[in-house]
Amino acid sequence: MKKTLAAVLSLFALFAARFSASDARSYPFPGRTIRPLVPKHNFIVWLTVVLVLGSLLALPRARPVAAQEPERVSAIAVPATPLPPEAQSRDVKKFSFIAYGDTRGRRDGVAIQYEHSLIVDSMIAKIKQLKNTEYPVRFVLQSGDTVVNGGDAHQWNVSFIPVINRLTTEGGVPYFLAAGNHDVTSALTVDVPERQARLRNYLDALVALIPPDGSPRRLAGYPTYAFGYGNTFVLSLDANIAGDEKQYQWTKAQLEGLDRSRYVNIVVFCHQAPFSSGPHGGSKVEQSTTELRERYMPLFQVHHVRAVFSGHEHLFEHWVEHYTDGTGRHRMDLVVSGGGGAPLYGYTGEPDLRDYLKANESSEVTLEHLVRPGVDRGSSPYHYVVVRVDGDRLKMEVFGVDWGVGFQPYRSSKVELWDP
Numbered sequence: 001m002k003k004t005l006a007a008v009l010s011l012f013a014l015f016a017a018r019f020s021a022s023d024a025r026s027y028p029f030p031g032r033t034i035r036p037l038v039p040k041h042n043f044i045v046w047l048t049v050v051l052v053l054g055s056l057l058a059l060p061r062a063r064p065v066a067a068q069e070p071e072r073v074s075a076i077a078v079p080a081t082p083l084p085p086e087a088q089s090r091d092v093k094k095f096s097f098i099a100y101g102d103t104r105g106r107r108d109g110v111a112i113q114y115e116h117s118l119i120v121d122s123m124i125a126k127i128k129q130l131k132n133t134e135y136p137v138r139f140v141l142q143s144g145d146t147v148v149n150g151g152d153a154h155q156w157n158v159s160f161i162p163v164i165n166r167l168t169t170e171g172g173v174p175y176f177l178a179a180g181n182h183d184v185t186s187a188l189t190v191d192v193p194e195r196q197a198r199l200r201n202y203l204d205a206l207v208a209l210i211p212p213d214g215s216p217r218r219l220a221g222y223p224t225y226a227f228g229y230g231n232t233f234v235l236s237l238d239a240n241i242a243g244d245e246k247q248y249q250w251t252k253a254q255l256e257g258l259d260r261s262r263y264v265n266i267v268v269f270c271h272q273a274p275f276s277s278g279p280h281g282g283s284k285v286e287q288s289t290t291e292l293r294e295r296y297m298p299l300f301q302v303h304h305v306r307a308v309f310s311g312h313e314h315l316f317e318h319w320v321e322h323y324t325d326g327t328g329r330h331r332m333d334l335v336v337s338g339g340g341g342a343p344l345y346g347y348t349g350e351p352d353l354r355d356y357l358k359a360n361e362s363s364e365v366t367l368e369h370l371v372r373p374g375v376d377r378g379s380s381p382y383h384y385v386v387v388r389v390d391g392d393r394l395k396m397e398v399f400g401v402d403w404g405v406g407f408q409p410y411r412s413s414k415v416e417l418w419d420p
Contacts, residue, residue: 071153073204077165080172083139083229086217090262092230093391096135098123098173099269100384101143101311103163103340104182108147109155115382116163116341118401120171123384126399127171135388138229139173141236143311144180144271145342146205150198156205168209175209177202179223179238180271180311188287190222190241199223210236219250226254232389233263239270239310242291251296255303264392268300269309273336275351277372278313282349293356297321301363304330306394307387307417311338314345315380316398316409318371323363333417335396339383339404346377371409381407393418 083089105113127137147155168175177183183202187195202223210225211218218225224247226235235254241247255266272288273281274297280286300308301323319334338345350369357365373380381404388395394417400407407413 071157073153073156073201074161075207076161076175076205076209077168078208079168079174081174083174083227086228089228089230094134094389095138095230096130096386096388098126098137098140098384098386099143099309099335100141100337100340101178101271101309102145102180102314102338102342103142103160104145104148104342105159106343108149108159109152111159113159113163113341115402116160119340119382119384120163120166122399122401123167124171126386127173130386135390137171137173137386139234140167140171140175141234141267141269141309142175142177142340143269143309143337144178145182145311145338146177146180148182150180150183150185150201151194153201153204156201161205176227176234176236176269177206177209178236178270179240181240184223184238184240186240188241188243190244217254219247222247222250224250228263230389231262231391232265232267233258235266235268237268237270237296239272239288239292242272242288242296248295248299252299255299258303265307265389265394266303266305267307267309267387268305271310272312273310273334274308275319275334275353275367276310276313276336277317277347277350277369278315278336278338278345279348280312281351282347283352284348285351294359297356298360300332301325301330301360301365305332307333307335309335309337309385311336311340313373314338314342315347315373315377316371316383316407317369317373317380318409318415320368320370321365322368323360323365325363331417331419333394333396335385337383337385337398339380339400341382344377344380344382345373346379347373347375370415383407387417 100119103113103116105116130136146160149155164175167173179202184198185192185195211227213220217227223238224236226233235251237251238247272286272292274289274292275281313336315336316339317336321332321334323330353367381400382402383398383400383404386397386399395414396417397414398407398409399413
């Protein structure tokens with residue numbers, strides 16, 4: 001192709017030169033003289049065209065651009081003070097941990113999560129304040145929904161990961177995350193392709209923080225795991241797939257295999273809550289909520305789970321369940337803490353609990369809505385909670401940030417998670 005075009009250009013150049021006005025000759029014809037066919041001033045135009053086309057021919061052929069690798073989520077930095085192996089902390093009976101949820105922001109993928117950063121500023125200050133006390137903060141639990149679109153690696157890398165890196169490096173504490181619907185979709189089963197793509201992003205972020213596949217404390221291929229520290233056992237569920245039989249059986253086996261002489265406290269954290277009164281609760285009963293009530297709550301009763309921390313609702317509320325078994329009357333606290341930076345929600349109404357109470361009447365189950373959120377979205381500010389572990393007694397304090405400083409949902413900011 002190049003050779004053919006070069007030949008045509010050569011002939012074109014000869015034609016332009018032959019018939020240009022620079023050729024002084026005239027061509028006789030009977031009765032008159034014919035002047036050159038191409039006016040003199042057009043010769044410059046023809047010559048310019050020839051030169052430009054020749055230059056283009058001389059340009060090297062462009063090489064095909066290699067396809068760019070898709071962006072991968074960066075791993076959250078390893079904590080400065082990781083948890084010791086489970087067996088080494090056996091004698092620890094006093095410490096604190098932080099719980100919160102729903103950090104997705106309005107500018108995910110564009111800028112650092114601003115409201116979430118305010119939360120982390122306050123957390124780091126609290127971690128430093130408690131560092132040399134009897135109750136140092138040893139880890140942070142986040143109940144899910146990191147960014148708006150968990151399938152977009154750029155949103156994780158730009159807006160979320162840098163914020164959490166401050167907690168693990170500057171704060172120095174391990175960070176544990178449950179899978180939210182914005183993280184891995186609301187799919188009810190594990191085989192949905194979009195869920196699998198998003199799950200990879202979640203696992204890339206947590207690769208250095210949660211037990212790896214193959215660990216006895218990890219359900220292989222799932223974002224479901226557990227860990228033990230001191231006298232407390234912590235279990236992270238993927239409540240999006242609360243109906244998944246494999247996850248349920250793994251959870252059951254974890255609880256049945258515990259040394260309860262050591263683990264006097266069992267704490268569960270997951271995204272959706274068994275009971276709530278925001279846009280995801282009230283008169284609306286999502287499938288995940290149904291599965292949690294029908295399958296997991298009875299399991300939690302059998303194993304005397306002390307507390308369940310959830311999000312999904314961007315507000316703060318607190319439920320207390322009492323139930324009776326062969327060992328006596330027991331209490332389970334269910335805390336919804338979804339004020340990590342996502343747009344705030346308000347109260348929409350009480351959930352209908354008649355079926356749940358009837359199904360559990362043999363256990364004499366009662367439910368108290370200890371803290372009910374306000375209808376105004378501003379009644380639940382951005383916040384997090386600090387839980388103090390002192391043997392088998394848990395105490396919780398709520399910390400609001402920004403305009404929510406001074407938040408007192410109990411007519412104070414503190415509450416004891418045990419009965420007098």
